[in-house]
Amino acid sequence: MRTTLVIALISATSILLSPPGANAQAGDPAEVRALRSQVDRLQQTVEQLQHTILQMQKDSTSRDQALKQKVEAQEAQVQAIQRQQVDRMAAQVDSPLDQALNELGVPDFEPEPDRRALWSQPLGGNTQLRLIDISADVLFFAGGSSERDAAISTLQGGGHDPKQRGFTLGQAEFSLSGAVDPYFTGEAHILTSVNPSTGETALELEEAFLTSSALPYGLQLEVGHSLTEFGLINPQHPHFWDWIDQPVVNSRMFGGDGMRQAGFRASWLPPTPWFSEFHFGMQNAGGVTMASFLGGELAHAHGGGNGHAGEDEHAGEDEHGHAEDEHAEEPTGGIQGDGIAGRPIIAQDVRGFGDFLYLTRLENSFNFTDDVTAVFGLSGLYGPNSTGRDADTWLYGLDMKWRWQPAGNFGYPFLTWQTEIMKRDYHVARYTQETETGDFASLPGRTLKDWGLYTQLLYGFQTRWAAGLRYEYAGGSGQSIGGRKNDPFRDDRHRLSPLLVWRPSEFSRIRLQYNYDMASHLKDDAHTIWLGFEWMYGAHAAHNF
Numbered sequence: 001m002r003t004t005l006v007i008a009l010i011s012a013t014s015i016l017l018s019p020p021g022a023n024a025q026a027g028d029p030a031e032v033r034a035l036r037s038q039v040d041r042l043q044q045t046v047e048q049l050q051h052t053i054l055q056m057q058k059d060s061t062s063r064d065q066a067l068k069q070k071v072e073a074q075e076a077q078v079q080a081i082q083r084q085q086v087d088r089m090a091a092q093v094d095s096p097l098d099q100a101l102n103e104l105g106v107p108d109f110e111p112e113p114d115r116r117a118l119w120s121q122p123l124g125g126n127t128q129l130r131l132i133d134i135s136a137d138v139l140f141f142a143g144g145s146s147e148r149d150a151a152i153s154t155l156q157g158g159g160h161d162p163k164q165r166g167f168t169l170g171q172a173e174f175s176l177s178g179a180v181d182p183y184f185t186g187e188a189h190i191l192t193s194v195n196p197s198t199g200e201t202a203l204e205l206e207e208a209f210l211t212s213s214a215l216p217y218g219l220q221l222e223v224g225h226s227l228t229e230f231g232l233i234n235p236q237h238p239h240f241w242d243w244i245d246q247p248v249v250n251s252r253m254f255g256g257d258g259m260r261q262a263g264f265r266a267s268w269l270p271p272t273p274w275f276s277e278f279h280f281g282m283q284n285a286g287g288v289t290m291a292s293f294l295g296g297e298l299a300h301a302h303g304g305g306n307g308h309a310g311e312d313e314h315a316g317e318d319e320h321g322h323a324e325d326e327h328a329e330e331p332t333g334g335i336q337g338d339g340i341a342g343r344p345i346i347a348q349d350v351r352g353f354g355d356f357l358y359l360t361r362l363e364n365s366f367n368f369t370d371d372v373t374a375v376f377g378l379s380g381l382y383g384p385n386s387t388g389r390d391a392d393t394w395l396y397g398l399d400m401k402w403r404w405q406p407a408g409n410f411g412y413p414f415l416t417w418q419t420e421i422m423k424r425d426y427h428v429a430r431y432t433q434e435t436e437t438g439d440f441a442s443l444p445g446r447t448l449k450d451w452g453l454y455t456q457l458l459y460g461f462q463t464r465w466a467a468g469l470r471y472e473y474a475g476g477s478g479q480s481i482g483g484r485k486n487d488p489f490r491d492d493r494h495r496l497s498p499l500l501v502w503r504p505s506e507f508s509r510i511r512l513q514y515n516y517d518m519a520s521h522l523k524d525d526a527h528t529i530w531l532g533f534e535w536m537y538g539a540h541a542a543h544n545f
Contacts, residue, residue, distance in 0.1 A: 044128040064188035090322030132178030135538030137239045139170035147530035149197070154488035155517050155526060157251025159258075160193060160238050162530050169194045170532075172236060173206070177539075183214045189237065206237070207260065223292045228259040229279050229361055230379040231420050242418075243460050243499055244513045244532045247472045249452030255291035261357065274366050282358035285383040287349075292393050292424060293357055294348060296339040296386030335433050335441050335481070341448055341490060342481030343432075344427055345386045346373050366384060370407040376400045388429025397422045412460045416442070426450065427477075429524050448478035450490060465503040484520075491520035509534040 023279040141162035145152050149164040162168040170193065177187040188208040209224030228234045233250050246256070253259075263283030270276050283380050286294035337344030350354070363377045379397035399420040406413070430445040452474030460466040472495040498513045510533055517526040 043149070065307065071169070084180060089179065089281040095158050105286065107500070132176060133539035135175045135536060137171075137173045137175070137237075137536040138534065139172075139239060140533045141168045141170055141244065143168070143528065143529055144528035145526060147522070147526045147528070148525070151522060151526070152528070155515075155519065155520065155528070156245055156386050157248060157489070158238070158246030159256030160191075161245040161256075162196075162532075164196045166196070168196045170327075171238060179213075180210065183212065185213055187211070203510075205259075206257075218271070220267045220269075222267075223263075224263040225262045226260060227267065228254075228261070228283065228357075228359055228381070229281065230254075230259065230359060230376065230381060230395070230400060231399045231422070232418060233420065234258050239534060239536070242416075242468065242501075243470055243497060244511055245515075247420070247452075247454040247470075248472045248495055249420070249454060252474055253292055253422055253424055255289060255295070257289050258402055259288055259291075260289045261285070263357070265359070274364060276365075277363045279359065279361040281357075281361075283359070284350075285355060285357040289358065290383075291340070292381075292385065292395060292426065293383040294355075294386050296343075296345040326524045334435065335431065335443055337481075339386055340426060341478070341484075341487065343387050343443065344431055346388050346429075347433075348384065348386070348389060354463075355384055357381060370400065372398065372404050374402045385426060387429070388431065388445075391429040392427050394425040394427075395422065395425055396424075412463045412465075413458040414457045414466075417456070419453065419460075421451075421453040424449070443481075446478060448476065448490075450474070450476035450495075464503045466499075466503075468499040468501070470497045470499065471495070472497075486521050488519070488521045494518040507536050528544060 008278065010499070042443045046180045074180045100334055109481075112527045139160065143162055145155075147155065151164070153163045160170040172192045174190045174192075175187070176189075178185065178414050186209070189206040191204050191206050192201060193204075205225065206224050207212040207224070209226040212219075212221040215221060220509035227235045231250075233241065233247060234254055238246070248257075250258070251437070261283040263281060265278045265279060265281035267277055270278065284290070288295050288297065291297065323509060335344065339345045350356070359379070359381055361377060361379045363375065364376045365373065367373050377397075377399040379395075379399070381395035383393060384483055385393045402420070404415040427449040428443075428446055428448060430442065432440055432442040435441055452472070454470060454472040456468060456470035458466055472493070476484065476490050476494045478484070480490050484490050495518070502510045511531070513530045513532070514528045515526070515528040515530070517528070519526070
């Protein structure tokens with residue numbers, strides 16, 4: 001069409017520009033009129049062609065706009081389908097906390113930003129807002145026992161366990177954690193508790209430490225005041241425990257508040273196909289939280305309760321291989337102290353590297369199947385103890401934890417099996433004391449051996465519900481002053497504890513626990529029931545495996 005129009009225009013132009021004499025004689029009126037008529041017809045043809053071209057251009061523009069609108073509509077439809085697919089995938093991977101919040105009707109909220117990428121926000125000028133999590137966790141107990149309060153306090157060795165009939169505020173823990181700068185994160189945990197018998201409020205700093213976040217080669221450094229990473233229970237705060245009270249073996253080895261002190265801990269993640277981590281730590285060996293070392297003191301460690309003299313003959317050997325009656329009294333000549341086995345505590349200062357506590361721990365985790373994961377750990381501790389300058393303590397531990405949870409399920413059902421075995425070699429120094437008569441009484445040097453274990457099964461049989469059973473044993477060899485059988489922290493002990501747990505949400509927990517205790521320092525077996533309530537405010541820390 002455009003070619004024809006161009007030819008027509010060229011032809012018309014040629015005719016108009018041709019000399020008049022080329023086709024007719026000049027001045028011939030007839031020829032002039034004929035030429036004018038041809039020119040008029042050509043002009044009409046040109047106008048018609050111009051109109052046709054304009055119409056074609058309009059039609060082309062309309063088609064282009066329609067095609068563009070159709071493409072945009074298809075793109076919007078594809079984007080809507082993609083968003084729907086993403087929303088469905090996100091709904092399938094909601095965490096148990098997200099599911100709980102959805103069930104409670106809590107509005108959606110934006111995820112917390114990555115602190116490592118965004119560790120502060122400018123507030124104007126030179127002021128920076130540090131990112132920080134703040135939380136509070138409360139443990140409250142009610143219960144009763146076949147034993148009176150004095151005996152209950154020897155059965156419940158944990159510093160924040162319920163220790164009397166009636167009501168107990170176990171603890172209120174306030175926690176601060178967050179990024180310090182691009183290289184370190186920090187944590188601080190402050191505990192308050194109320195003495196159930198006196199009503200006095202106690203305040204203690206449980207932990208305050210700094211952790212590196214940018215060291216190469218799988219290395220990490222932790223410095224400050226922290227729990228010693230021995231086994232599974234000791235590094236955890238009480239609100240992380242599955243059962244209400246501290247295991248018996250932990251109370252004997254680490255004291256009621258757990259082993260913790262100022263120092264450092266370095267860890268390394270070796271390049272293995274499975275998760276593996278090695279820990280090395282060095283801490284001060286003194287203080288009330290170092291019972292097996294220079295702290296020395298355990299509440300009721302030298303006897304108590306309604307015990308009785310032992311008739312059983314559990315024979316052992318002293319450090320020279322001589323047989324001894326494990327339940328007989330240590331010949332003391334009147335010497336008695338507040339330390340382990342009733343030994344006197346000798347104050348000691350730091351003179352060298354041998355006066356510190358040293359930790360080693362190796363931890364390995366394996367995924368046996370998509371549903372079964374296990375963690376195995378080996379721990380060791382060495383340090384001086386409070387019985388004399390040449391006395392020391394070795395602690396060994398073996399732990400494991402298995403978890404079964406069907407792949408694709410979130411939270412429930414699940415089954416966990418957790419076990420810890422510990423042994424302590426407590427090398428006590430010879431002690432001599434002058435009596436009022438001017439004579440000298442002495443306690444021989446020897447090795448006191450203590451050991452114990454706990455094993456527990458917890459089954460999450462239904463959403464928010466779990467039931468479990470824990471068995472514990474603790475015993476030892478080597479005499480205590482007053483007899484090992486009368487020593488609540490070294491006698492032979494068995495405890496069986498069924499447990500029922502209900503979690504209304506991620507921020508609260510209610511536990512019902514029964515303890516059946518068989519302890520040598522008691523005349524009769526003890527029966528105790530505890531009802532525990534836990535609730536928390538603020539940021540909810542992730543629980544360990």
